[in-house]
Amino acid sequence: MGFEKFGRKSFTAITKTAKFVDLLTEGKIEGTVCKDCGAKFFPPRADCAKCFSKNMEWFEMPQKGQLETFTTAYYAPLGFEADPPYTMGVVNFGSGLKLFARLTKEIKPEEVKVGMDVSIRPLKYDDGQLSFEVIKA
Amino acid sequence: MAGPVAWPLRVGDCCANADGSSCIILANAEKAKALSKKPVWVLGIGAASEAVNMAARPDFTRGLSVGYAAAAQAYKMAGITAKDVKVAEVHDCFTIAEIMSYEGLGFAPMGEGKQLIREKTTYKEGKIPVNVDGGLLSKGHPIGATGGSQIRTIVLQLRGEAGPMQVAGEPDIGLVHNIGGVGLYGNVTIFGR
Numbered sequence: 001m002g003f004e005k006f007g008r009k010s011f012t013a014i015t016k017t018a019k020f021v022d023l024l025t026e027g028k029i030e031g032t033v034c035k036d037c038g039a040k041f042f043p044p045r046a047d048c049a050k051c052f053s054k055n056m057e058w059f060e061m062p063q064k065g066q067l068e069t070f071t072t073a074y075y076a077p078l079g080f081e082a083d084p085p086y087t088m089g090v091v092n093f094g095s096g097l098k099l100f101a102r103l104t105k106e107i108k109p110e111e112v113k114v115g116m117d118v119s120i121r122p123l124k125y126d127d128g129q130l131s132f133e134v135i136k137a
Numbered sequence: 138m139a140g141p142v143a144w145p146l147r148v149g150d151c152c153a154n155a156d157g158s159s160c161i162i163l164a165n166a167e168k169a170k171a172l173s174k175k176p177v178w179v180l181g182i183g184a185a186s187e188a189v190n191m192a193a194r195p196d197f198t199r200g201l202s203v204g205y206a207a208a209a210q211a212y213k214m215a216g217i218t219a220k221d222v223k224v225a226e227v228h229d230c231f232t233i234a235e236i237m238s239y240e241g242l243g244f245a246p247m248g249e250g251k252q253l254i255r256e257k258t259t260y261k262e263g264k265i266p267v268n269v270d271g272g273l274l275s276k277g278h279p280i281g282a283t284g285g286s287q288i289r290t291i292v293l294q295l296r297g298e299a300g301p302m303q304v305a306g307e308p309d310i311g312l313v314h315n316i317g318g319v320g321l322y323g324n325v326t327i328f329g330r
Contacts, residue, residue, distance in 0.1 A: 042192065043190070043192075068197065069197045071143045071144050072141075072143065072144040073142075073143045073144075074141040074142060074143065074144075075142050075143070085141075090191050090192055090197070091192075096195070098191075098192035098193070098194075099192050100190060100191045100192040
């Protein structure tokens, strides 16, 4: 499977990290870690952005982090018209590992707080597109 | 919240799409003197970049890191500090962006940029007038032309030819702060006469 299955709208057909989508199909949300310097990346990188090594492997993202910042969007670009309002934010897992994603609609806007404990899970849209979302821890 | 775009920003906090153009004539010192009776000199430049992905940014409390880094480079090259700037144009693509720019440029300590507006320090009559041409929010933000437009305003100010928007005190040093993307890159340029 290529990368076209990923995201509400995918603009990327093929990448060196296409395995990310296969893993997502299996219910796993994984990033890459550099075997040489230990730097972790999410979204996954095929090569290390810190030491430029190609010696990378996959690792499963932690289950628990804290919401570092967020916003609720009431406007969406072409292709996303049906989605607003939706809340997105950055989850901090510590040690420099962060993730940027939408929050599940199950979390009510008034419940969203900076610093709240959150988790992540794979997401399948009605049209079969794959993604991941932030949920309550 | 009326007219919400992305909480807490509303329509009035955000630039609308706009068309426009700008042009700058750049020349060496000899040519500049021949072309203009009042040439304006580039005293310092700074340029910085940051990760595209929000999740790859180490910190959100400092506003835009590129603003701090580009300002530090430009001040060093010009041999001045924030206190020497007499008039400035900053990248207020959103209301919050202007406040963050004050802090990045050293006009205010981190977290206190809002005080400059409350105390009218950055008003036209204030100690450090900012965006006297209305800024991006009022003048319009034709992406790509905005930077040139900001330079035009500072050049007019340093020449004393800014008309009704001329600030008092015959400013001798002006600053332009320009941001691209979601703070992906930032440029600070310092001008003198």
